[in-house]
Amino acid sequence: MDKIIVRGGKQLKGTVNVEGAKNAVLPVIAATLLASEGKSVIKNAPTLSDVYTINQVLRSLNAEVDYDGYQIEVDATKKLAIEAPFEYVRKMRASVLVMGSLLARTGKARVALPGGCAIGSRPIDLHLKGFEAMGAKVRVGNGFIEAEVDGPLKGAKIYFDFPSVGATQNVMMAAALAQGTTILENVAKEPEIEDLANFINKMGGRITGAGTGTIRIEGVEKLVGVEHTIIPDRIEAGTFMIAAAVTEGDVLVRGAIAEHMASLVSKLEEMGVSITPEEDGLRVKGPKALKPVDIKTMPHPGFPTDMQAQMMALLLCANGTSMITETVFENRFMHVEEFRRMNADMKIEGRSVIVTGPSNLQGAEVAATDLRAAAALTIAGLRAEGYTRVTELKHLDRGYLNFHNKLAALGADIERVTEQVEETPVIKDAKAL
Numbered sequence: 001m002d003k004i005i006v007r008g009g010k011q012l013k014g015t016v017n018v019e020g021a022k023n024a025v026l027p028v029i030a031a032t033l034l035a036s037e038g039k040s041v042i043k044n045a046p047t048l049s050d051v052y053t054i055n056q057v058l059r060s061l062n063a064e065v066d067y068d069g070y071q072i073e074v075d076a077t078k079k080l081a082i083e084a085p086f087e088y089v090r091k092m093r094a095s096v097l098v099m100g101s102l103l104a105r106t107g108k109a110r111v112a113l114p115g116g117c118a119i120g121s122r123p124i125d126l127h128l129k130g131f132e133a134m135g136a137k138v139r140v141g142n143g144f145i146e147a148e149v150d151g152p153l154k155g156a157k158i159y160f161d162f163p164s165v166g167a168t169q170n171v172m173m174a175a176a177l178a179q180g181t182t183i184l185e186n187v188a189k190e191p192e193i194e195d196l197a198n199f200i201n202k203m204g205g206r207i208t209g210a211g212t213g214t215i216r217i218e219g220v221e222k223l224v225g226v227e228h229t230i231i232p233d234r235i236e237a238g239t240f241m242i243a244a245a246v247t248e249g250d251v252l253v254r255g256a257i258a259e260h261m262a263s264l265v266s267k268l269e270e271m272g273v274s275i276t277p278e279e280d281g282l283r284v285k286g287p288k289a290l291k292p293v294d295i296k297t298m299p300h301p302g303f304p305t306d307m308q309a310q311m312m313a314l315l316l317c318a319n320g321t322s323m324i325t326e327t328v329f330e331n332r333f334m335h336v337e338e339f340r341r342m343n344a345d346m347k348i349e350g351r352s353v354i355v356t357g358p359s360n361l362q363g364a365e366v367a368a369t370d371l372r373a374a375a376a377l378t379i380a381g382l383r384a385e386g387y388t389r390v391t392e393l394k395h396l397d398r399g400y401l402n403f404h405n406k407l408a409a410l411g412a413d414i415e416r417v418t419e420q421v422e423e424t425p426v427i428k429d430a431k432a433l
């Protein structure tokens, strides 16, 4: 079992480079299935376990995928298979994003039902509603979702009850090869949506409005493989900005794009953190005393739910009471119990957490409950007295590359170790007890 061991008290100083965005590369890889001609070349693809998983999904669908640690080449021109197996969907919900492309390319898709996860029940009803509006018949049974369409998908006008990131992406991919025009209303506006639209447009697609509340897609007959460079990861960038702030550090986060993170930048500034744009990123300087603030997670451009846990770590160090309200996922406070193990003073009230700072954080053994919690607990460890040990790093590896090495290069006292754990044996016989 891998563990991060961090000893608090060091100020972070120096420069850290941001990788390509996990949440942009996954849909872009799914969209490479739309190309019936030519290879797609995706640059700035981060080496993450989620990227491995989506590559495996594509391979299981009969696409050829090569990855050299930076660039992914996908050839999806052969006859595609139609089933995304449970083994991958179980590991990563974003596997469901192949459904739109598969349906558009082959008229059929069979994808294991993703089920819930540690942060909420996460249904995909809005994705399916979109496919149905374009003429697909959708059936759910035996743990799979099957969608099928007779002839091409048809353009439609679709209103999303909630601006779901995944539903916007999945339906946008399906509509790219549909017959006629699709208009999507109340869509997600995240930068990753724009990155996907830019990629599909380079392939020959006709999408306008990505990044606004309405997207218009004129279906085309064919899309071809092209080269594309993934945008920097605003969540990884934000995570390092908070790590700098929590340690009274001075860090240049190279690759951070201020316009992608306006809500985070303004909340950090409210807390007294200095953020200065430089040519190739944002310089972050943590103050001696942090001020408390209230935050409410919202779809973009609101405060991102993927920064909520890291922000909680920072607010624990502020002088006063802050309130964090989570509106995007119904169960994204699992890390609160782990922070409490570090002596954090927090109270959950419905969908909000009242954080009373400054907590006298103490090092403890804590378990990551999701990938952002893994980063947030490590950040709290940078400030805590003594040693913090963070376990369940399989979550961290889904979304962060070389996290501990990057922090160590900035001056943190941190290492990642592999420890043998005693497995509980399978008991088949009472005599074994």
Ligand SMILES: CC(=O)N[C@H]1[C@@H](OP(=O)(O)OP(=O)(O)OC[C@H]2O[C@@H](n3ccc(=O)[nH]c3=O)[C@H](O)[C@@H]2O)O[C@H](CO)[C@@H](O)[C@@H]1O
Binding pocket: 022, 023, 024, 026, 093, 094, 120, 121, 122, 123, 124, 125, 126, 127, 128, 162, 163, 164, 165, 166, 167, 188, 299, 305, 306, 328, 329, 330
């Ligand atoms: C791979 C990826 O890009 N993941 C991101 C994506 O996840 P994901 O695309 O899964 O998130 P969504 O925006 O779809 O989900 C937001 C909310 O809408 C609900 N919902 C969603 C779809 C649906 O059909 N029905 C429904 O009710 C979800 O349960 C959730 O409560 O956006 C989230 C919200 O910014 C981020 O936290 C994730 O990091």
Ligand SMILES: C=C(OP(=O)(O)O)C(=O)O
Binding pocket: 023, 093, 094, 119, 306, 371, 372, 399
């Ligand atoms: C929740 C996240 O990702 P996913 O949607 O892939 O679970 C995340 O990136 O914080």
